[in-house]
Amino acid sequence: MNPEVYDMQNADVAWCPGCGNFAILKTLKMALADLEIPPENLVMVSGIGQAGKLPHYIKSNVFNGLHGRSLSPATGIKASNKNMNVVAVSGDGCTYGEGGNHFMHTIRRNPDITNIVHNNMVYGLTKGQASPTSQINLKTPFQVDGVFEEPFNPLAVAISLGATFVARAFAGDIEKTRKIIKKAVEHKGYSLVDIFQPCPTFNKVNTFQWFKNNIYYLEDSYKPHNKAKALKRAVEGPHESGKFPLGIFYIKEGLKTFEENLSVYEKVDTPLFKREVDRDKLKKLIESKKKI
Amino acid sequence: MNPEVYDMQNADVAWCPGCGNFAILKTLKMALADLEIPPENLVMVSGIGQAGKLPHYIKSNVFNGLHGRSLSPATGIKASNKNMNVVAVSGDGCTYGEGGNHFMHTIRRNPDITNIVHNNMVYGLTKGQASPTSQINLKTPFQVDGVFEEPFNPLAVAISLGATFVARAFAGDIEKTRKIIKKAVEHKGYSLVDIFQPCPTFNKVNTFQWFKNNIYYLEDSYKPHNKAKALKRAVEGPHESGKFPLGIFYIKEGLKTFEENLSVYEKVDTPLFKREVDRDKLKKLIESKKKI
Amino acid sequence: MSGELNIKEDVSIVLCGEAGQGIQTVESIMVQAIKSGGYHVFSTKEYMSRVRGGQNSTQIRASHKRIRSYVDRIDILVALSDEAVTHLKDRITSQTIIICDETILNDLDPVKYNLIKVPFLEKAKKLGGPIYANVIGAGALSCILGVEKSAFDDCIKAMFSRKGDKIVENDLKAGSEGYLVGEELKAIIKIDILKDPLIKDEILISGTEAVGLGCISGGCRFMSSYPMTPSSPLQVFIADKARDFEMVFEQAEDEIAAINMGLGASYAGARSMVATSGSGFALMAEAVGLSGMLETPIVIYLAQRPGPAVGLPTRTAQEDLDLALYASPGEFPRIIYTPGNMEDALEVSHNAFNMADKYQIPVFILTDQYFADIYYNIPHLDIMNLEVEDFLVKSTPDYLRYKITPDGISPRTIPGYGTGLAIVDSDEHDEEGHITEDLSIRTAMVEKRMIKMDKILEESFKGELFHNSNHLQKDKKFKIMIIGWGSTYWPIREAVEKTGRDDVAFLYFKQVYPLHPDTGDMLKKADETIVLENNAKGQFAHLIQRETDFKVHFKALKFNGMPFSVEEVEEIIHYHLEEDKEVEK
Amino acid sequence: MSGELNIKEDVSIVLCGEAGQGIQTVESIMVQAIKSGGYHVFSTKEYMSRVRGGQNSTQIRASHKRIRSYVDRIDILVALSDEAVTHLKDRITSQTIIICDETILNDLDPVKYNLIKVPFLEKAKKLGGPIYANVIGAGALSCILGVEKSAFDDCIKAMFSRKGDKIVENDLKAGSEGYLVGEELKAIIKIDILKDPLIKDEILISGTEAVGLGCISGGCRFMSSYPMTPSSPLQVFIADKARDFEMVFEQAEDEIAAINMGLGASYAGARSMVATSGSGFALMAEAVGLSGMLETPIVIYLAQRPGPAVGLPTRTAQEDLDLALYASPGEFPRIIYTPGNMEDALEVSHNAFNMADKYQIPVFILTDQYFADIYYNIPHLDIMNLEVEDFLVKSTPDYLRYKITPDGISPRTIPGYGTGLAIVDSDEHDEEGHITEDLSIRTAMVEKRMIKMDKILEESFKGELFHNSNHLQKDKKFKIMIIGWGSTYWPIREAVEKTGRDDVAFLYFKQVYPLHPDTGDMLKKADETIVLENNAKGQFAHLIQRETDFKVHFKALKFNGMPFSVEEVEEIIHYHLEEDKEVEK
Numbered sequence A, B: 001m002n003p004e005v006y007d008m009q010n011a012d013v014a015w016c017p018g019c020g021n022f023a024i025l026k027t028l029k030m031a032l033a034d035l036e037i038p039p040e041n042l043v044m045v046s047g048i049g050q051a052g053k054l055p056h057y058i059k060s061n062v063f064n065g066l067h068g069r070s071l072s073p074a075t076g077i078k079a080s081n082k083n084m085n086v087v088a089v090s091g092d093g094c095t096y097g098e099g100g101n102h103f104m105h106t107i108r109r110n111p112d113i114t115n116i117v118h119n120n121m122v123y124g125l126t127k128g129q130a131s132p133t134s135q136i137n138l139k140t141p142f143q144v145d146g147v148f149e150e151p152f153n154p155l156a157v158a159i160s161l162g163a164t165f166v167a168r169a170f171a172g173d174i175e176k177t178r179k180i181i182k183k184a185v186e187h188k189g190y191s192l193v194d195i196f197q198p199c200p201t202f203n204k205v206n207t208f209q210w211f212k213n214n215i216y217y218l219e220d221s222y223k224p225h226n227k228a229k230a231l232k233r234a235v236e237g238p239h240e241s242g243k244f245p246l247g248i249f250y251i252k253e254g255l256k257t258f259e260e261n262l263s264v265y266e267k268v269d270t271p272l273f274k275r276e277v278d279r280d281k282l283k284k285l286i287e288s289k290k291k292i
Numbered sequence C, D: 001m002s003g004e005l006n007i008k009e010d011v012s013i014v015l016c017g018e019a020g021q022g023i024q025t026v027e028s029i030m031v032q033a034i035k036s037g038g039y040h041v042f043s044t045k046e047y048m049s050r051v052r053g054g055q056n057s058t059q060i061r062a063s064h065k066r067i068r069s070y071v072d073r074i075d076i077l078v079a080l081s082d083e084a085v086t087h088l089k090d091r092i093t094s095q096t097i098i099i100c101d102e103t104i105l106n107d108l109d110p111v112k113y114n115l116i117k118v119p120f121l122e123k124a125k126k127l128g129g130p131i132y133a134n135v136i137g138a139g140a141l142s143c144i145l146g147v148e149k150s151a152f153d154d155c156i157k158a159m160f161s162r163k164g165d166k167i168v169e170n171d172l173k174a175g176s177e178g179y180l181v182g183e184e185l186k187a188i189i190k191i192d193i194l195k196d197p198l199i200k201d202e203i204l205i206s207g208t209e210a211v212g213l214g215c216i217s218g219g220c221r222f223m224s225s226y227p228m229t230p231s232s233p234l235q236v237f238i239a240d241k242a243r244d245f246e247m248v249f250e251q252a253e254d255e256i257a258a259i260n261m262g263l264g265a266s267y268a269g270a271r272s273m274v275a276t277s278g279s280g281f282a283l284m285a286e287a288v289g290l291s292g293m294l295e296t297p298i299v300i301y302l303a304q305r306p307g308p309a310v311g312l313p314t315r316t317a318q319e320d321l322d323l324a325l326y327a328s329p330g331e332f333p334r335i336i337y338t339p340g341n342m343e344d345a346l347e348v349s350h351n352a353f354n355m356a357d358k359y360q361i362p363v364f365i366l367t368d369q370y371f372a373d374i375y376y377n378i379p380h381l382d383i384m385n386l387e388v389e390d391f392l393v394k395s396t397p398d399y400l401r402y403k404i405t406p407d408g409i410s411p412r413t414i415p416g417y418g419t420g421l422a423i424v425d426s427d428e429h430d431e432e433g434h435i436t437e438d439l440s441i442r443t444a445m446v447e448k449r450m451i452k453m454d455k456i457l458e459e460s461f462k463g464e465l466f467h468n469s470n471h472l473q474k475d476k477k478f479k480i481m482i483i484g485w486g487s488t489y490w491p492i493r494e495a496v497e498k499t500g501r502d503d504v505a506f507l508y509f510k511q512v513y514p515l516h517p518d519t520g521d522m523l524k525k526a527d528e529t530i531v532l533e534n535n536a537k538g539q540f541a542h543l544i545q546r547e548t549d550f551k552v553h554f555k556a557l558k559f560n561g562m563p564f565s566v567e568e569v570e571e572i573i574h575y576h577l578e579e580d581k582e583v584e585k
């Protein structure tokens, strides 16, 4: 399929020139086109932030909800209509900060959705405050003495919680990222793709070049099926040992998804909106209240 | 010091007979007495739940706040008055469910507080629903088909996020738990003690005996200073490989605490309530608005 | 002291003891046995926020007339603990007969109290253990009430069958033992209430169940929620019925996730609801606005308890009307239903889903602990006229999610239904659903959302007027009008009926927002209006004033966590009638 | 078209362009230069929720009289982008002079518009790069206004000194270049406004800064918050001043953490506050009740923007009054301040901390984007009479945190202060602070909390009445009274002053809750009352009705995200005056 099917004609894109978001948008369209997902079958869900605006720029069904709350509606959507391809996309602040609790518990639930996080290590839309992934010492108008909190490690947390697909990518590498996103969308169950994204406007430290210098890909021989090993690699990073590894860290196949655990889908896959109330059964239930 | 200094004369304890909470309360008093912390210097903070009632049964300053919100006030208290010993205590549901986001971000902040979690793998006060740590297949009035979510792994998450002291204990083992709590309170920085606690009323699966059968202590040779190794041990458990290890998994010494990172404590440790507004400085600040 | 009890109409039995002592078992047996015995039955409980210990009590009323309210009066107190009498001291009178095991209440003044001691525990031990004491007690009470032994046995069989034959057998024996005790007690306690065999075949449900049945009937497909008293019973109800009625029930990690998940499900076409109480609902406040902005329906079951903050977790209150009315930033329409009886609970809960879908807004079912936990029998529960109205449209490629229409309602599609796209956005948006900062579109969109209120008003439930006169003159003015909403319905109605006066009326609201346009006129039908509310501010009185310019004359407010009793309402009415007399003099 | 501009009193300059084009630089230079030049100055901005692109604009007014409000009128438009003219089309008239670079606005109809093109970019490039264009523009404007070149140069030096000598030097050159341009423009734009050299030494601050200074003065020691427009500037202010004034500023992971952390800090004795906007505040709703229940003070800075949900993140609104009033389950007292000018912002913000501590309650400072972002000069800002009142007590071993007292205020201690213990509890509690389910204690505690309102009422700020007559007769009735709260203060006052009529009055509230007991009487001082609010419901009108029984006659509501302009207010006044005439006829 041609990625252009997702193009929006009159979208007034609100991103800054040079922003890594453009590359992510492009790459995402390519990966989705590779998978031949028609726009009508695609539901893009987001929270609020610069990254959270992405769904407005890709032809699809859109649920642009509240800051921090991309994963909960995504779970609800998938549970009501298994036939939809659901992709939740938002920023690092939205997903790991305000939405941190949903991040953890969505992973435990394992809905069959893809979670793309634009990780620019900063709050973009609100003009440059530290995000959970901001690196130590970053100075901002809010962090006047610099960030001192340990940067949030989404991969390690996800793997710890049993996420069934965990990957990290870089917006600057379209081809590799395209493949990772494709595999993530194909994966049955929750998949996390944390994408390093330069924000030239507000993050003057973790620039395109900085990322280039501080990343490398997991070696080809790396097998993403061992939790302890995956964790070991996930805690690597400048703070610990040098550079951030990229690639697919962990995959667990075969775990039942959230939807598969629901009794409504035991027999049929019919979306919930197509089902009718069984009024006879309801009458019987009421009748049963006559008896002891 | 005698643990009795913490006894409350007329407390109407609301716990069920046989509950593991009694042992935790007793152990905690012993550990605090070991450390000679006078009640006036102790601030017990809790959320809501059966575990959250503990502060009412120990002579101390008490902040019994909202469900899920024990760690945020604990951080605020410590930041306003460094001289207090702050212990946050609550249930697994409160800390890892409703309060999951604060759990993660408090760890990153590293305030010098102790976090004790009564982990009974169930919601006690609200009568037996699954908690984040409930084991697979537990049936409850809410989880009629049994729990299917991957159990929450507090230790692995804490270590992933750079917690500086991470331990697991068992309410049934007073002596070992006493030592762990003592070390946790002594530790400078955030310390997590997740305590397995039987709830005979609502958790008929993970009973005292079940815990006895499913735990073992980390071997004496285990050194809790390697993150990757600690993670490896933290992901062990019935679901993965057999039994849950107990003990101190990870310690990182020397990281600055939240309070130490605050400019207010750069020069003095005076509690904030004792400080006065520098009105001359304020006047000067206002004057400065006359100039460009 | 030692009196006799003679009851021919209506008996109030209260069971009181510690959490974990088995009050619930006795209660369940008794309500069923009473109904099976041919009496009308009502039960209500008050309990502490703890799992063991403390003092809880359940009131069970049996009568030959329909009874559906809490009364202060205790005819028979079954005390399971020493503290039971202290706990209920304000409601025990010289008329009250106290029944207890011989091992307890040894210090009670026999002159002041009508105490009957029965060796329940001893008898139970002989049958195999203390757990049978409760069934013996239930048997004794049933016997006193005149419930036929066979009917009682049927109850026991039905209720314990799951536990195996051995247990059933023992419990039957315990019941028989109880009946023997009861026969002896009949010397002192003489209850002779008229029976009606038809009652046996009536429906016995709780407020929670009535709401739950309405939700299923209204097409509920998705509930995500977080445990919280007193909303948990509805969550259990839906979880339990999920498989049978093809619903999803999911316990969320917190209330924020619950409502956002529900909104996602609703966006994708599943009629969705959340259940919670004050504190939990407060956390949903932001997402209530999301529902308003996305124009994506959600039904919110808000069961009240006393606050602020954690307050009294297991008690009743009507303190969160203001919160339901104003929670969430910004402005958009909403509906608040406040059922006060089983039939209305069914109807408004069903309706909630239709209205939420029709107007694409949040709709509240506002109840409280008292209502959620009461049981009583009703002749039938009719779902014949309750239809699921379908408001979804299939989309075309030029579909506009937020099309501006004269009544403000934009035809709503969902993903995967038709050839167009469903685009919803929490920012201000254009007709397509995309972010806009065009300030004239903003104005149009605010107006579009707000104007939906006009049609909602047309469809709102009117206050219902009750009084004792058979032929009401059209312009008749009452001396006193009691105003109530939600769970105070039956206590007020029973009290008003008891006065027997035709100058006392009761105006009841099962929908408090928006208020039906006739409300102002209805309020003017009395010289004196008195609002009864379980809060300290008189929140509904404020709302009435705001919406109708009518200032309610008096407020009778109770906020200790207990419901109004029939006696209290009677007292309030009489107080005001007396006051009037004083003034007239 | 080609007109001349002759201004002797008051000029309105608007800069408009894309985010990132440097409007802010020009604005900062201009406001300082205007003040230094001896004119009164005012600025306000409207901007989009994006970091680059879109269309943002800033209005700068200079006058020989004090000016403190937004006006629709644009005398000079400095257009930095092609779209600027479309963006502002409703406000551009045949009188407006549009200045722009020669490279843009080539398609503009020269007959319809007064367009002046200047080769700003070309000149800038010669000086070293396009970034100097903004300074050239600022120089040109300053020159036109008659700001002395030396004053302008001082501004440049002060503002760019941090950037190094080289930059300063270039910017000075750019300024000179601008002055040359300005001299030429003076042929068409003739501005001759009276100067007052004393203005140079006045204070120039924003609404945000006035609040921030009040907070510091009130003893603020702790702010935990989460970024959210338009409350972020206050967060930056406190973060920036934290070291100097010994405050803690912490960016929380979410708003729930923010307020709970704040309450912890407050419990431990640090005067605490949070800053947020509607959506974020909604998430704090539960903890507002926690403050009420724990009786632990917290100051909440709530800067409004249009909702619901995300709405228009960077615009202004007054839509969250209801939310501030009713957020949180349960019932307890609170105070809501709504400053409309700098002096009041300082005073109420200071007061907020004293009142929160005195009554142990949540206190709101309710502002909005418009107020937070405006700047104007004021003669001085006096903190002489602003004292930090200390309400903490040292505890003794028998200390009771929730002692029942006649006025409801229990002396408050904190951990580590004295020999007793500080015990606070979110459940209903006894005097000691421990959980209780004693229902009579419950009633006493509710009453204790609520009764604090009596004293709070005594200390509340009265509405302030403005009018144009020098000697007001005591029982004089105005024809029209405009009612306003918060940020509408200056637009209304300026408009009322402009009418010059003594039968038009303005009643302003810097405290909207609780309403001072005199409010009802004050409202009766006019034949016709008109409330102006930036919302669609008339939330303050509702509140007035509820609290005073007074029904405001008319509502003038604006909810497109822009503030009321002086002209709009004038129009509203004249419309109603005309209406009255019609009726009189």
Ligand SMILES: Cc1ncc(C[n+]2csc(CCOP(=O)(O)OP(=O)(O)O)c2C)c(N)n1
Pocket: A048, A049, A050, A051, A052, A066, A067, A090, A091, A092, A093, A094, A095, A098, A118, A120, A122, A123, A124, A125, A126, A131, D226, D227, D228, D229, D255, D279, D280, D283, D310
């Ligand atoms: C409840 C709530 N709190 C705060 C905000 C303000 N807000 C909007 S976006 C944002 C941060 C965005 O950062 P991130 O998620 O990293 O996205 P980015 O802009 O960097 O892509 C914040 C704090 C909000 N909209 N809602």
Ligand SMILES: Cc1ncc(C[n+]2csc(CCOP(=O)(O)OP(=O)(O)O)c2C)c(N)n1
Pocket: B048, B049, B050, B051, B052, B067, B090, B091, B092, B093, B094, B095, B098, B118, B120, B122, B123, B124, B125, B126, B131, C226, C227, C228, C229, C255, C279, C280, C283, C310
């Ligand atoms: C906001 C909010 N949601 C829900 C509740 C109800 N609630 C009280 S305690 C509790 C769960 C307690 O479980 P846990 O934290 O594991 O403590 P335990 O009782 O097991 O010790 C819940 C859901 C509440 N009080 N507040």
Ligand code: SF4
Pocket: A014, A015, A016, A018, A019, A020, A021, A050, A051, A120, A124, A125, A198, A199, A200, A201, A202, D051, D052
């Ligand atoms: S602010 Fe940063 S993240 Fe946002 S669009 Fe601009 S460059 Fe990209």
Ligand code: SF4
Pocket: B014, B015, B016, B018, B019, B020, B021, B050, B120, B124, B125, B198, B199, B200, B201, B202, C051, C052
């Ligand atoms: S419910 Fe469980 S956790 Fe709570 S007191 Fe009882 S046994 Fe302990």
Ligand SMILES: [Mg+2]
Pocket: A049, A091, A092, A093, A118, A119, A120, A121, A122, A123, A124, A131
């Ligand atoms: Mg970001």
Ligand SMILES: [Mg+2]
Pocket: B049, B091, B092, B093, B118, B119, B120, B121, B122, B123, B124, B131
């Ligand atoms: Mg628990």
